[in-house]
Amino acid sequence: MLNRLLAGVLALFAAAFWADAREAVPVGQDPAIEQRMMKLSEELRCLVCQNQTLADSQADLAADLRQEIRELMQKGQTDEQVKRYLVARYGDFVLYRPPLKWATWLLWFGPALLMVAGLAALYGVLLRRRRLVADEPLTADQEKRAAALLAEDESQPS
Amino acid sequence: MRYLRFLIPLAAFAVLTGFLMKGLWMDPHTVPSPLIGKPAPAFRLTQVADPAKSVSRDEMLGKVWLLNVWASWCVSCRDEHPVLVDFSKTGIVPIYGLDYKDTRVEALKWLDQFGNPYDVSLFDPDGRVGIDYGVYGVPETYVIDKTGTIRYKQIGPITPEILHEKIVPLVRKLNA
Numbered sequence: 001m002l003n004r005l006l007a008g009v010l011a012l013f014a015a016a017f018w019a020d021a022r023e024a025v026p027v028g029q030d031p032a033i034e035q036r037m038m039k040l041s042e043e044l045r046c047l048v049c050q051n052q053t054l055a056d057s058q059a060d061l062a063a064d065l066r067q068e069i070r071e072l073m074q075k076g077q078t079d080e081q082v083k084r085y086l087v088a089r090y091g092d093f094v095l096y097r098p099p100l101k102w103a104t105w106l107l108w109f110g111p112a113l114l115m116v117a118g119l120a121a122l123y124g125v126l127l128r129r130r131r132l133v134a135d136e137p138l139t140a141d142q143e144k145r146a147a148a149l150l151a152e153d154e155s156q157p158s
Numbered sequence: 159m160r161y162l163r164f165l166i167p168l169a170a171f172a173v174l175t176g177f178l179m180k181g182l183w184m185d186p187h188t189v190p191s192p193l194i195g196k197p198a199p200a201f202r203l204t205q206v207a208d209p210a211k212s213v214s215r216d217e218m219l220g221k222v223w224l225l226n227v228w229a230s231w232c233v234s235c236r237d238e239h240p241v242l243v244d245f246s247k248t249g250i251v252p253i254y255g256l257d258y259k260d261t262r263v264e265a266l267k268w269l270d271q272f273g274n275p276y277d278v279s280l281f282d283p284d285g286r287v288g289i290d291y292g293v294y295g296v297p298e299t300y301v302i303d304k305t306g307t308i309r310y311k312q313i314g315p316i317t318p319e320i321l322h323e324k325i326v327p328l329v330r331k332l333n334a
Contacts, residue, residue, distance in 0.1 A: 047189060047294035047295070048294055048295065050186065050187070060259070060285075061285070061294055064284075064285050064289060065289065068289055087192065088192060088193075089192070089193070089289060089290065089291070089292040090189065090191075090192070090292050090294065091189055091190060091191065091192040091292075092192075093189045093190075
């Protein structure tokens with residue numbers, strides 16, 4: 001009984017394995033182009049599922065675009081040309097690293113600006129705090145009072 | 159001066175909230191098309207109804223027309239379709255369909271079932287022309303002018319409001 005069960009489980013595993021093997025994504029003929037394509041598509045956004053790269057996405061359009069990139073590369077286009085091809089159709093949004101221009105200036109430098117502002121604020125606060133605890137020399141009057149208090153303390157130990 | 163301590167963060171918060179509020183009403187799937195104001199990409203495609211007949215972009219020069227990307231597998235196209243069918247009856251502008259990544263059999267069945275608003279439907283089974291037009295979510299609709307320039311792109315279904323507030327006035331202007 002147990003043996004049968006075990007055999008069944010093994011068969012299931014084997015079936016899963018084979019099913020998996022059959023479903024493997026077909027790889028393009030040229031491994032060099034395949035590698036370039038995958039590397040480039042990691043920098044490109046899938047427009048259907050916008051938080052995935054073209055390399056990750058299972059969307060139909062992403063598969064089509066990967067195929068398109070493959071073919072463009074086979075025609076000898078550079079990565080830059082492929083990017084331009086896609087930007088012409090889908091806009092800068094396909095690029096995960098948007099180009100530097102006036103519209104994206106805040107996007108690029110906003111975080112740095114925020115950090116500078118934060119550091120400046122922190123510096124200001126620390127400076128003010130240091131001023132609050134800064135040592136100020138006692139006046140002659142205060143010195144006398146302090147000495148009197150200390151003397152009093154010493155004369156009657158608790 | 160004392161108020162400033164509170165007013166500056168409050169103002170910053172208000173600005174941030176303003177941007178976030180605006181974001182609430184924006185559709186993240188609407189990506190502005192870089193093709194607006196540019197020549198419509200060239201194509202030569204066969205018709206859905208007749209594989210022997212083809213249409214090219216250049217044959218469309220000289221008239222204002224709509225290119226509506228649809229597919230029988232597209233769910234939101236079903237919402238849009240009655241609007242298009244009604245609109246096609248007014249004859250204001252020719253509507254050409256781009257049947258995107260579909261099969262002829264399914265496409266024809268769909269048109270039979272829901273009505274055919276298109277002057278002609280072009281058949282783009284592998285989505286190549288779709289890529290040239292920057293299609294990423296069906297349905298999409300382009301308004302193309304007499305010189306073959308794309309003037310407007312609607313991403314997602316056309317509603318009667320969009321039709322009457324944007325597309326019809328634009329077509330009239332382009333035809334004037």
